[in-house]
Amino acid sequence: MSVAGVREAITQVHHEEWARVVASLTRRFGDLDLAEEAAAEAFAGAVERWPADGVPPNPGAWLTTTANRKAIDRIRRENKRDDKHKEAQMLHDNTPPEPLGAIDDDRLRLMFTCCHPALAMQTRVALTLRMVGGLTVPEIARAFLVQGTTMEQRITRAKAKIKAARIPYRMPSADDLPARVTGVLAVLFLVFNEGYLASGPDTDPVRHDLTTEAIRLTRLLRALLPQDGEGPGCWR
Amino acid sequence: MQYLVSVIDDTAGLATPDEDAAIDVFNEGLKAEGHWVFAGGLAAPSSATVIDNRGEEAIFTDGPFLESKEHLAGFWIIEAADLDVALGLAAKGSKACNRKIEVRPIL
Numbered sequence: 001m002s003v004a005g006v007r008e009a010i011t012q013v014h015h016e017e018w019a020r021v022v023a024s025l026t027r028r029f030g031d032l033d034l035a036e037e038a039a040a041e042a043f044a045g046a047v048e049r050w051p052a053d054g055v056p057p058n059p060g061a062w063l064t065t066t067a068n069r070k071a072i073d074r075i076r077r078e079n080k081r082d083d084k085h086k087e088a089q090m091l092h093d094n095t096p097p098e099p100l101g102a103i104d105d106d107r108l109r110l111m112f113t114c115c116h117p118a119l120a121m122q123t124r125v126a127l128t129l130r131m132v133g134g135l136t137v138p139e140i141a142r143a144f145l146v147q148g149t150t151m152e153q154r155i156t157r158a159k160a161k162i163k164a165a166r167i168p169y170r171m172p173s174a175d176d177l178p179a180r181v182t183g184v185l186a187v188l189f190l191v192f193n194e195g196y197l198a199s200g201p202d203t204d205p206v207r208h209d210l211t212t213e214a215i216r217l218t219r220l221l222r223a224l225l226p227q228d229g230e231g232p233g234c235w236r
Numbered sequence: 237m238q239y240l241v242s243v244i245d246d247t248a249g250l251a252t253p254d255e256d257a258a259i260d261v262f263n264e265g266l267k268a269e270g271h272w273v274f275a276g277g278l279a280a281p282s283s284a285t286v287i288d289n290r291g292e293e294a295i296f297t298d299g300p301f302l303e304s305k306e307h308l309a310g311f312w313i314i315e316a317a318d319l320d321v322a323l324g325l326a327a328k329g330s331k332a333c334n335r336k337i338e339v340r341p342i343l
Contacts, residue, residue: 118319165341166237168318176320 006051013059014043018134019220020060021067023106026169032113032159034071036131042067107132108224109169111217115184116167123158124187125194130155132220133213143194143210181225188218237341238273238315239322241329244336245309251277255334262332266314271325277310309335313342 021042025035042063056062114127126144129135135143141151161167172180195210251259266272281304288295312329316322322339330337 116319118323164343165339166318168320172320 003051006055009055009059010043010046010050013046013055013063014134015216017060017063018043019107019110019132021063022131022134023110024064025067025071026110026113027106028068029071029075030169032131032162034074035067036159038067038071038074039063041070045070105224107220109171111184111221112172112180113162113167113169115180115187116162117180117183118165118167119158119161121187121190123154124183125190126151126154127158128184128187128217129191129213133217135213139209143207181221184221185218188214188221191217237317238313239319239326240340240342241312241314241322241326242308242338242340243310243329243333244306244338246306246336250280251333255332258332258334259329262329265328266312266325271314271316271321273313273315275310275312278308281307306336 018039021039022032022035025038026032029035045066046059046063050056111128111132114131115124119127122144126140129140129143130137137152137155138148140155141148144151171177192211192214195207195212195214263272263275266275282298284298286297288297310333314322314325316325319339319341326337326339
């Protein structure tokens with residue numbers, strides 16, 4: 001495969017697999033920050049290795065395995081630096097996903113966590129684009145016309161709150177589900193709207209990166225949620 | 237995991253008998269479901285005293301909340317598995333005491 005072909009493949013895999021990798025790591029290690037960093041390192045590894053080694057037959061599995069290894073490396077490094085954190089860092093949930101019916105997907109949990117009502121709306125949008133959409137922090141900062149450092153801070157604070165306040169990483173209860181899905185859709189709508197009617201004076205009137213991302217994530221949400229009439233009626 | 241559930245009061249005055257009764261019911265529920273750790277209602281902010289003993293001698297002053305529109309009127313410490321559980325309980329608590337409530341994790 002040509003270098004351009006590999007690059008194309010990596011972009012494609014990034015779109016398809018980023019959320020899955022972050023989500024499965026979050027479940028395993030119970031730490032969004034660690035999941036995000038390890039996933040980013042795994043993709044950096046792919047950019048480095050795949051042009052020479054070729055694209056592996058199952059890119060998603062390669063990335064998940066690599067990211068898991070990176071996460072464990074990181075935990076070990078940090079444990080050496082600070083033994084006090086050892087216990088906390090090694091806490092992870094190895095239990096299989098709770099039986100919550102047919103709808104249960106790590107990416108869906110990730111969306112619900114990022115769009116949790118205890119987070120500010122702006123924060124939910126940024127966090128969803130980073131953790132689920134896989135946009136980089138500078139990309140998100142540009143999209144919302146703020147400094148990169150401001151956006152970095154916003155996302156870091158959100159992750160800290162999720163951890164400290166223990167915002168759960170699971171499907172909302174059946175009672176809460178309709179309201180929570182509406183919450184996620186509100187976030188995706190804001191992402192789309194920002195692309196469709198950009199708020200800055202110097203931005204393009206239509207920002208295809210954002211509209212495309214919003215449509216992609218909405219499709220993902222729709223694909224993951226049940227369509228058996230039990231689910232929310234917001235699609236109709 | 238424990239959460240501090242603070243009651244934020246923007247009215248003057250203590251809880252009415254109706255509110256007190258509703259709070260009692262809410263408290264019984266907390267105990268029955270194993271969420272109860274501790275709770276207390278607080279006297280008016282005008283009764284507070286601030287102590288600063290970081291310097292050479294202790295300085296006592298009137299509470300800092302005297303002028304503010306909102307004050308801490310009471311609190312619960314609850315045991316909850318995660319924030320969703322804590323928020324669910326806090327929503328019921330807010331209804332019971334008829335006031336705004338803030339939830340913060342205890343480290």
